[in-house]
Amino acid sequence: MRDKGKATGNEHPEVNNASLLIERIRGNDFRIKQGRVEIFLAREFGFCYGVERAVTYAYETRAKFPDRRIFLTDEIIHNPRVNKELRELGIQFLSGAAACGVSTADLTAKDIVVMPAFGLPVEALKKYQERGCVIVDTTCxxxxxxxxxxxxxxxxxxxxxxxxxxxxxxxxxxxxxxxxxxxxxxxxxxxxxxxxxxxxxxxxxxxxxxxxxxxxxxxxxxxxxxxxxxxxxxxxxxxxxxxxxxxxxxxxxxxxxxxxxxxxxxxxxxCSATQDRQDAIRELGEKGMDLILVIGGYKSSNTGHLAGIASGYARSFHIEDADCLLSAEKISHRGIDTHVITETVDWLPAGPVRIGITAGASTPNRVVEEVIERLVKITG
Ligand code: SF4
Missing domain, CATH: 3.40.1010.20 (4-hydroxy-3-methylbut-2-enyl diphosphate reductase, catalytic domain)
Known part of the structure; x- marks a missing residue:
């Protein structure tokens, strides 16, 4: 397990986004069979180039300036795991649910402000510039x-x-x-x-x-x-x-x-990353799945659209991570049309089952890997 106290940033697991299991499945024509479950991965899923770059910049900034205050204007991307890990590195949030209480007026020229992959409104950017902060621009x-x-x-x-x-x-x-x-x-x-x-x-x-x-x-x-x-x-x-x-x-x-x-x-x-992921979920759906799991933050726009497309092919669930797979009987998920987080029973069919999996552009491979491992575990 990683020693959180010693993490400096650029060796962080989310940065290289590596997963041996995912590589193995990719090498096996994007499928794996385990017991009664056959899992099919979409050919394009997970971290896009813009997200990968933004997250890398954030970790590199921490590594380069270990003693400076570093702030994110809000979530760097819409993935709770990634944002939590950045907070664990001492990177603070200026707004949103995890706001640290420091206001723009409290910022000084010694502080570093990291812009998110989605960019910032002109007026907000101007305020940080006026405070003289070092701006790390990760806009895609x-x-x-x-x-x-x-x-x-x-x-x-x-x-x-x-x-x-x-x-x-x-x-x-x-x-x-x-x-x-x-x-x-x-x-x-x-x-x-x-x-x-x-x-x-x-x-x-x-x-x-x-x-x-x-x-x-x-x-x-x-x-x-x-x-x-x-x-x-x-x-x-x-x-x-x-x-x-x-x-x-x-x-x-x-x-x-x-x-x-x-x-x-x-x-x-x-963007081409969004398009590639939308095309890939259609291709996966056309292969005939019993159900499809779409993994990504509940605030992630592109993940929501992937879930909408998936539901046109098979019973589909938008989940945030492995913890959503409560058991083989019960799943916690965000309703694709209702957008309400809910629990559904009898979500997993009995007997042999073909499960399609995709993930939004802000979902690290480690999260996908954990979902697959959990699926295998709960299906024995
Ligand atoms: S989804 Fe597209 S626009 Fe957004 S960060 Fe990724 S590549 Fe850039």
Whole structure:
């Protein structure tokens, strides 16, 4: 077992993300059979390049500055295990559930602030810069490419329509760089926006339906004439494509086909890691599983989407880690549609069973390994 007191950072197990068991299963065509259970791993799962880099930077920062105060603005990625291990290394959180109580005003030039993989809103970054802190920027390059896109829309007088979750850190960071924007989370909200574009819609009720997900002073009549479409990097690709098509069609109805060409810009900003994991879970589902376990933090957007895709193929459970497998009879999981953490009995079929496994982009291989070991244990 690792001596937590001696951990310095860069030798930490999460950094190299190694798992002998996972390597063995990969080498065996992504499957392993143990007793009555046959486990199939998705061909792409777990840590993505952006998460791996962010976590590595955090540990390297600890190793390089053993005596300095190091802060994370909030969770570095949406995985409870990784965040807990960073706290054990003495890295403190400035906000969120694990906030240490130190405020931005308490920070000094000697302090180090590590930005998360999802990036930071411009105003927040400015505050840390004003305190003179050393900033370690772990923002993923794929997130920055969304920022460049919305900045270019703003420069050219286009309103960014962002397919994303407004309360997600990445989308808030993107909005802060977008000038005029509106965030839509799904096709239902996209329909309302399209009604307005085809308009004139009900201008008074429009902002109320979207809460505070528009830029200040957003005027649906004025601000939806020229649209630049972008997405949070971890959204469901098929839904993004559908929403983009809906917006383009609404502009064509209002202004005519030729003019719509000049009034609509689109750039697919879903990252390749998200796409690869979504493709891989479909491939796994098509092989015919009895059930699928999707492993990842309950706040992880990309894990939630993987669970949604998996449930289209087989009975699926979104679990956070091995502790969720309470027994062969009972499982603790987050409802895929309800988003409520619940317990389900009789989740594991009797007799021979084919179980598919995937994991979100912020899930270390060690967590996947522990789930497999627990599965084998509870099935005898
Ligand atoms: S999910 Fe994509 S955008 Fe997010 S950190 Fe990973 S690679 Fe970067």
């Amino acid at each position: 390059g794929s997130v920055m490419s969304v920022w460049r896109r919305v900045e270019s829309y703003a420069r050219d007088g286009f309103t960014s329509v962002i397919h994303g979750k407004y309360d997600h850190e990445e989308t808030r960071a993107t909005c802060s760089r977008a000038g005029k924007y509106i965030v839509i989370k799904d096709t239902e909200q996209a329909k309302l926006v399209c009604e307005q574009i085809r308009g004139p819609g009900n201008r008074d009720s429009f902002p109320g339906k979207f809460g505070d997900v528009c830029s200040a002073g957003f005027d649906p009549e004025q601000d939806l004439g020229k649209i630049g479409f972008a997405n949070q990097t971890t959204m469901l690709m098929s839904e993004s494509v559908e929403i983009s098509g809906m917006l383009r069609a609404a502009l064509a109805t209002r202004y005519g086909e030729a003019e719509a060409e000049d009034r609509f810009r689109h750039f697919d900003t879903i």
